[in-house]
Amino acid sequence: MVRLIRDSWAKAEPYLPEVTQFFYGMLFTLAPATRDFFPINMEVQRNRMVRALVHVVQMVDQPDDLVPFLRQLGRDHRKFGVIPKHYEAIGTALLAAMKTQLGPDWTPDVERAWAEAFTIIARQMQEAAASDTNPPNWSGLVADHRRLSWDLAMVRVEPEAEIPFFAGQYLSVEVPQRPRLWRYLSPANAPRPDGSLEFHVRAVDGGWVSRAIVSHTQKGDVWRIGPPVGRLSIDRESGRDVLMVAGGTGIAPMQSLLDGLAQWGENPKVRLFYGGRTRDDLYALEGLRMMASCNPWLTITPVVESGPAPAGGEQGMLADVVTKFGAWPGCDVLVSGSPAMIRATVSRMLVAGTALDQIRYDPFTID
Ligand SMILES: Cc1cc2nc3c(=O)[nH]c(=O)nc-3n(C[C@H](O)[C@H](O)[C@H](O)COP(=O)(O)OP(=O)(O)OC[C@H]3O[C@@H](n4cnc5c(N)ncnc54)[C@H](O)[C@@H]3O)c2cc1C
Ligand code: HEM
Structure with a gap:
């Protein structure tokens, strides 16, 4: 199924603008109310939804990664006002756009593969949305x-x-x-x-x-x-120490977690590497240092890419600095920052010997 989807998408992808235009035309004809969910100026982030859809459809053979993501996505989509019949309209519009673009390459087998994958995905999202009792926004x-x-x-x-x-x-x-x-x-x-x-x-x-x-x-x-989503958390009872690696405003979820931990007397040891381009980027450093001064379980290491490192800090890329200390065996590793920073840090840590199931980060957007 996934091979048929990938091969057919490879043929359509060079024509993404055409596929997108057809997709929205069809969607807004089938379900006119959905026009109000999208930006007023459709030129802004025009290809985003189609690329997102196709990206997810291609992951249908990786349910371990996909299912938790889809459940969050389904709950998150409630904020737009999406209801079940809109899923049907999106599926029809996507398949029709692909069929129009591919012509004779859109064979019955290819159509079946896309339809089955979309149905599996839409069902997961809808089930999660239906079981959420919170307000949509x-x-x-x-x-x-x-x-x-x-x-x-x-x-x-x-x-x-x-x-x-x-x-x-x-x-x-x-x-x-x-x-x-x-x-x-x-x-x-x-x-x-x-x-x-x-x-x-x-x-x-x-x-x-x-x-x-x-x-x-x-x-x-x-x-x-919109509804809260995300899987960064700390298990205080696990007995494992925690390594946090944060770049830029990626420090925010780490501050949130530390704020939560600080309400307890005893905690796992937490080592936080906090990186920015220069010292000026480390806007949260003073507050974090104050927190560390009254919470002995917390150690902060500031990291700057250029210019002098702050006292007790390091100079270099976060990925390089963190892996200098080895593979962090037995630690839970939380990573947060820009998509590029997350990619670099996770891949360097894997090479350094950290196990994938030790590392947690939230998926950034499809772009
Ligand atoms: C899980 C998660 C948590 C986030 N938390 C925060 C947060 O606490 N504070 C915060 O400021 N942002 C956060 N972001 C990023 C935020 O959601 C937006 O993506 C970012 O603010 C850019 O939006 P925009 O509309 O200004 O840029 P867009 O108009 O969407 O994009 C403009 C350009 O900027 C690039 N771009 C998009 N996002 C980033 C990025 N993060 N870094 C560098 N370049 C980028 C795009 O590729 C594009 O070229 C978070 C993102 C995710 C997925
Ligand atoms: C299989 C079903 C679907 C999948 C896999 C899917 C996936 C996604 C993803 C990944 C995003 C980007 C979220 C982000 O990171 O910002 C997104 C955005 C969005 N989706 Fe969906 N979606 C689905 C169904 C729907 C439906 C039924 C609607 C309603 C018409 C819808 C409307 C939107 C809107 C309005 C946005 C944001 C606007 C935009 O980015 O252009 N989606 N979708």
């Missing part, structure tokens, strides 16, 4: 917005009702300056009695949403917030 009031540097802001949001998240999870937000462009953010705090969430957002080059949040978010803005 929450609104939250921006109570504070502070620029920490030219490209970084801290935003504190007070949700209308408590959002049931665990330390280390992330959730997606939609901001009024960029309607219908949802982006994932990680709260930097563990759940608080007042339910508030603190986000750290870095403006990325050419970024639609992050630049708007850093430059234009104001107190009083109302954000929409």
Whole structure:
């Protein structure tokens, strides 16, 4: 099944713009209400959904990785207002777009493979969505917005009702300056009695949403917030030490986990490597050092790519520095940061001898 899907996609992929155009045309004809889920300007992130769909369909033979991801994705899709009949429309639109593009190469066997894979995937997502009893999304009031540097802001949001998240999870937000462009953010705090969430957002080059949040978010803005998802967690009872590797705003879920741990007297030993391009990028370092000074189970090692390393720190790429210390046997390893940083760190650690099942990170978006 997967071979037929991959081979047929290889033939269609060079024509992604055409496939995408046909896909949306068909989708909005079959289910006009779904137009409101997508960005107003369809040129923005135009190919994203089709590439995401195909990427997931091609993973249908890897259920161990795919099923937990699909269950989260299905719950997460409730935030758009997706209902079961929309899945049918998406499936029909995808297959019709492929058929039109492939012509005679769209054989009955190829069609069956795509249809079966899509059905398996859609069923997982729908089952997870149906079993979620939380609201599909929450609104939250921006109570504070502070620029920490030219490209970084801290935003504190007070949700209308408590959002049931665990330390280390992330959730997606939609901001009024960029309607219908949802982006994932990680709260930097563990759940608080007042339910508030603190986000750290870095403006990325050419970024639609992050630049708007850093430059234009104001107190009083109302954000929409999707369901909490993600699998970064610490098992305090496991007896295993923890290695955290965080780059840039990837420090946020680690801060959330540490905030959660700090509520207990005894914890596993935690060693945190916190990396940035220069010392100025390590915006959370002072706070983390203060936390380490009253929590002996925590050790912080700052890492900078260039310029002088802070006291007690290291210079180099996170992946190089962490693997200098060996394979970290017996440790749970949590990695968080940009997609490139996660890829580099995980692959270097595997080469250094760390076992794959020791390492945990949250999947970044398909791009
Ligand atoms: C699980 C998870 C948790 C996240 N937590 C946070 C967080 O706490 N704080 C935070 O600031 N961001 C976080 N992100 C990243 C965030 O979701 C957005 O992807 C990022 O803000 C860029 O969105 P944008 O609309 O500005 O850029 P887009 O308009 O989507 O993209 C513009 C350009 O930037 C590139 N780009 C996209 N994302 C990144 C990135 N992370 N690093 C470098 N280049 C990128 C794109 O490839 C593209 O070239 C998280 C992402 C995931 C998946
Ligand atoms: C098999 C079914 C589906 C799969 C595998 C799937 C997968 C995905 C993925 C991976 C993303 C990107 C999420 C992110 O990281 O930002 C996404 C976004 C999105 N999906 Fe789906 N999806 C499915 C069904 C649907 C349905 C039925 C709808 C409703 C019409 C829908 C609407 C959207 C929208 C509006 C977005 C965000 C907008 C965008 O990125 O263009 N999806 N989907």
